[in-house]
Each structure stands twice: as structure tokens, then as C-alpha cells.
Amino acid sequence: MSFYDKLEQNRKFLNENEEEILSYLLDHGENLLDTTIREVAGHFYTSPNTIIRLTQKLDFSGFQQFKEDFVAALKIQKSLGELYSLDDMIIKTKQLINEETITNMTRAIHEADNILFFAVGLSRFPAEEFSERLKIVGKQSQTFIDPHIMKHNAQIMSEKDLAIAISISGRHQSNVYAATSRSKIAGAKTLSITGFSSNALANLTDLQLYGFSSPLKINGLDATDRFSIHYLTNYLFDKYIEQYHHLDTSTT
Template sequence: MGISSGGLVLLEEMKQELPPSEQKIADYILGNPEKTVRMTISELGEKSKTSSAAVTRLCKSLKLKGFQDLKLRINGDLGRKKEVGTRDIEPNEPVETTIDKVTDLAVQTLLETAELLDSDKMLRAVEKIKNAHSIHFFGVGASAIPAMDAQQKFLRINKTSTAFTDPHMGATVVANAKSGDVVMGISFSGETSEVVKILELAKEKGVTTISLTRYGQSTISEMADISLFTSPTKEANFRSGATSSRLAQLHVIDILFMSVASKQYESTIKYLDATRDAIKEIQHSTGRKKKKSND
């Protein structure tokens, strides 16, 4: 995956889903990350009152290459700026402080998302989208924003795309989808019932499904053919608009788009130039009409 941090995020998010012996190791590592990176696998097994075999199983549960991979990621976490947490705003807080808090959380979310993206899965998603006849994006609530952003981006490079937030309209489109299409369900929780139903329908039609959810096991990530994840960073109480999770989702959409664009570089440039010229022509035409009406 080529990632050198994010070990502590993986442990924190997966801890409750691990067997008891692996939970004990995770608890020890989270409480003693600096000591862990200097240990051997047998020393960690002894300190956590488990075994080296349990440490190996933990690494497999986290889908890592081994204990050295885990230590490398933890060491990368330790070398980073201390996480800022949710840092909710306070009554009558100075604007300068709000700027710092919102920016810190945004940066933390994007860094964690980059750490959690599996390049192999991303490449599979890129290839499916690049070769798709049509791409259908679906999300509700705040997750509708990245769905619409994705449609706008891919339409600009001549990829037939739709984006729906209404489950009835989404179901209508997916019911008529072809086997060469792709359906992408976006849900931060991974449990949004409307998105679950859309992916179920897509799978019945034999359509490739991609999910974009917060890191960890969920109904949507488990049922999708390709599962992509964003940072699991919690929203602060005052941030019910899902600010950081939306940024993370948009970040992944941007990565998908740029990767597809890179795979078909020459045609992408041609399509972007054509759409840019078309938009300019509309703007100039609108400007001329306004000038005439003012005259």
C-alpha cells in the first residue's frame, strides 16, 4: 500500500471487532505506542500477556503485512503533529480560534483518509470506472454532496454519469443499469438504509458496486465489490453538517477522478478543453444578452 502511518487509527477503529486476545494487544499498543515501536514481536506478546502468535493474528486482522508494517505505521503516527480531536467551538469564540480548530480538524481528516486508502482497491475502482459504460453515484443527506460533485467531474471528461439522492429515482436508474456500469454508494456511517437498498438492487443486476464509508466494518462496505474508506474522525457536537466527513469524501472523489484522468490523459485534456470552451461560450453569450437588454 505504500503507507507509513495510520497504525493507531487502524487499531482504534478495529479494536471492538477483534477477538479478546487481539483486543488486549491493541489496548497495550494504544496505551504504549512509543514502547511498542522498540519491541520485538515476542516482547509485545509478553507485555500484553498474550503471545507472538496473537500479535501475528492481529496484524492479519488489520490487513497488514506483519508486525514490522504495524510498527512502521505507528512510528509514522508518533512523528506527526498530535491529533487535535474534535475540538468543538465555544460560545462567543474568537474567529481566529475557530479558524484554527476547523483547519486543524480538516487537515487531520485528510491525512487520516490518505493513510486508510488501499492503493490496490483504489486501482481496481479506477479501472472499473475508466471502463464503465455509465457510473451512478448515490448518497443521501450530506453524502449527496460528494455524489453530485463526482457526477460533475466525470461528465466533464465524457463519462456518462448520474447522481441521485432520491431512492426512487436511484432505484429507477439502477434497475435499468447494464452489467458494464458501476454503482457507487456513499455513506459515512456505512449503514444508510437507502444506500443499502440501492447496492442490493445493483448486485441483483450484476452491476459492479463501490462503497465509500468511514473506516471499519459496515453493511455497505461488506456488500460492495470494492470498499473505499475515509477517516473515521468523529464530528464535533456543533458540526452536525458533517463537515470533516464531507471533506474526506470529496477528497476520495478527487483522487478517483485524477487517477482516471491520468489513465486516459490525452482524451481527458481534449474533453476538459472542449467543456471549458463550451462554458466560456455560454458565459459570453449570456453577457452579450445582458448588455443588449441594458442598452
């Protein structure tokens, strides 16, 4: 299992303090090899055992293995050549993809009578593209502009329906989380595509995909790119076509 596979599967087990420490470790990159466990513990005014427990929750034997595997993963990326930030995002996002999860998601899409997308702001654009592409292959799919209508439709879903929630933050206090929660209570299958973090939306849904992004706010407004989200929705659609439809690559 790769370094990023372990993070993707186990990061949800971390508490808020451990998440903060993990973010600090990930920010240090290759310099982490020269960092001691006591230095990290001292930075957060905690004990070395806290750091060890954190890495073990992520399925590493301890801090040393975490460091070595992380640095090895970074070197693999660098071996692919000089990377731009967008290239880096895609490589990291691709490493997070679990093919078993993809298979379960394509099956859920195939079996769903209706597919509702929950997304607001900039996340609505990959949702709308995905929805329109699903319509081309005969799926009943819908996106929403008004969050009130989105939440209303969520609560009248059935166990034969699928909710796909897309959010970079995946935060609890959001219209997307509220709609997803209502759809889950109604009995629908739920799927989320979020930024790479231990977030409330991912913890709520039945199936999850994670993408790397670079958070950006301008004048207090969210301007974070959805490049990795577009990548994941395209990847998921391609796998769905490959599994359940004859692939016609001709264009008009």
C-alpha cells in the first residue's frame, strides 16, 4: 500500500490536534528526514508518544517509517520530471485513488434510478459537466442552483437513488452537507468528492474520493481551483463507460 493510500484510508481516524500535526509534517517534505520526533513534539508542546500514536493510526509502524515512506513518495514524483503545481496536484490525487472504491462508485451510478448532484460555488462546474455526460448515456441526473431546492429534493430521494456531493472543504456547516445528510436519511446511496482532509462530508457518505488542491481566497472569497475535482469526475466517468457502455471515441 502506497504512502497516500494509507493517508486516504486512515486519515479520518485522526482528531483535530493530530490533523494539525499531520499537516505540519506534510508541509516539511523532504526536510522531514532531518527532523526528530522530539522537535515535532516540542513544536506542538506535546509528547513524542503522541506523534507515534498519530503515525500508527495511519498504519505506519512509527515516526521513522512515516518519514521514510513520505520522502520516498516525494522522490517518485520528482523522478517523473520537473513538476508544475497542477502536475503535482494530479499526481498526488491519482495516488489517492482506490480502484475498489471506483468500482463500487461505478456500480452505484449504474444501479441508480436518479442521480442528484449537491454542489455550490465553483464546485458546481465539475458537477454540472459530470451530470450532463451521464445524461448522454441515459442516466437521470440533476444539479441545482438554488440550495433550498437542492435540500428539498434531497429529502424526497429513495433507496434507488444516488447522491453525489462535491465540496473542496467538506465542512459540516454547509448546504452541501445538509442536503447530503437529508438524502442519507431518506435512504439514498451517498458518494462524496472532496479535498484531501478529514472532513465531515466524507465521514458522512458511503463512498469517498479525495483530490489535492491549493486553497486560495481573494478578498475573502473562495478562489480555490477545482482541477483535481475535474480530474476525479472525468476518471470516474471514464471508468463507468469502460465498465457499462461500449466506448465510442468518435467526435463530430
